[in-house]
Amino acid sequence: MAKKVMIQVALDTLDPQVTLDLAAKTAPYIDIIEIGTPCVKYNGISLVKEMKAKFPDRKVLADLKTMDAGEYEARPFFEAGADITTVLGVAELATIKGVIKAAHDNNGWAQVDMICVPDIVATAKASAEAGADILGVHTGLDQQAAGQTPFADLNKLTSLGLNVMISCAGGIKPETVADVVKAGADIVVVGGAIYGADDPAAAAKQMRELVDKAAAEV
Numbered sequence: 001m002a003k004k005v006m007i008q009v010a011l012d013t014l015d016p017q018v019t020l021d022l023a024a025k026t027a028p029y030i031d032i033i034e035i036g037t038p039c040v041k042y043n044g045i046s047l048v049k050e051m052k053a054k055f056p057d058r059k060v061l062a063d064l065k066t067m068d069a070g071e072y073e074a075r076p077f078f079e080a081g082a083d084i085t086t087v088l089g090v091a092e093l094a095t096i097k098g099v100i101k102a103a104h105d106n107n108g109w110a111q112v113d114m115i116c117v118p119d120i121v122a123t124a125k126a127s128a129e130a131g132a133d134i135l136g137v138h139t140g141l142d143q144q145a146a147g148q149t150p151f152a153d154l155n156k157l158t159s160l161g162l163n164v165m166i167s168c169a170g171g172i173k174p175e176t177v178a179d180v181v182k183a184g185a186d187i188v189v190v191g192g193a194i195y196g197a198d199d200p201a202a203a204a205k206q207m208r209e210l211v212d213k214a215a216a217e218v
């Protein structure tokens with residue numbers, strides 16, 4: 001039985017209508033619609049509400065990258081319809097636990113973003129122990145520009161065998177997505193390779209085909 005690997009489209013666009021249109025084009029091929037950090041900061045909670053209302057059959061992730069006041073910041077977004085929010089792994093454990101509480105009180109998932117975390121193994125273990133649902137391996141846009149990739153961190157986390165989902169984000173393209181799946185990711189996050197494509201729907205369809213093919217070979 002092939003492992004089910006989810007695809008998360010990361011929408012880092014700012015214009016709300018452009019973002020909604022991209023979600024409509026890609027929704028048939030993806031599992032999670034991410035309202036990216038720049039987008040959610042620019043548009044706020046109203047876009048989360050509208051996105052969930054338009055795509056009730058897709059999980060909606062608000063990429064808050066919460067750094068403090070975890071429950072206080074995350075709870076309104078879960079109550080507005082977000083299925084997943086993110087909290088930074090560099091935050092205090094109390095902050096991470098607050099987002100987890102807000103998530104679980106609303107049948108949602110809490111993702112701990114490992115971007116810039118100095119010791120991702122220690123943070124991963126502590127986050128899993130605290131009840132995190134997803135650990136997010138993440139090479140940020142600026143890190144990508146400096147030539148970094150998520151693969152080393154992905155292998156570190158998948159080898160721990162923790163009872164959590166592992167997502168992977170950071171410049172993933174058609175040429176590299178199979179390696180991400182074969183390294184054990186449960187969720188493949190794709191932003192620019194889809195929203196920046198000439199035909200985002202075709203790019204999402206291609207990613208779906210590549211992910212499913214690689215998952216069948218794992």
Ligand SMILES: O=C(CO)[C@H](O)[C@H](O)COP(=O)(O)O
Binds near residue numbers: 141
């Ligand atoms: O969270 C993000 C940046 O902080 C992006 O959404 C994430 O990196 C995925 O986008 P891309 O595939 O373009 O790297």
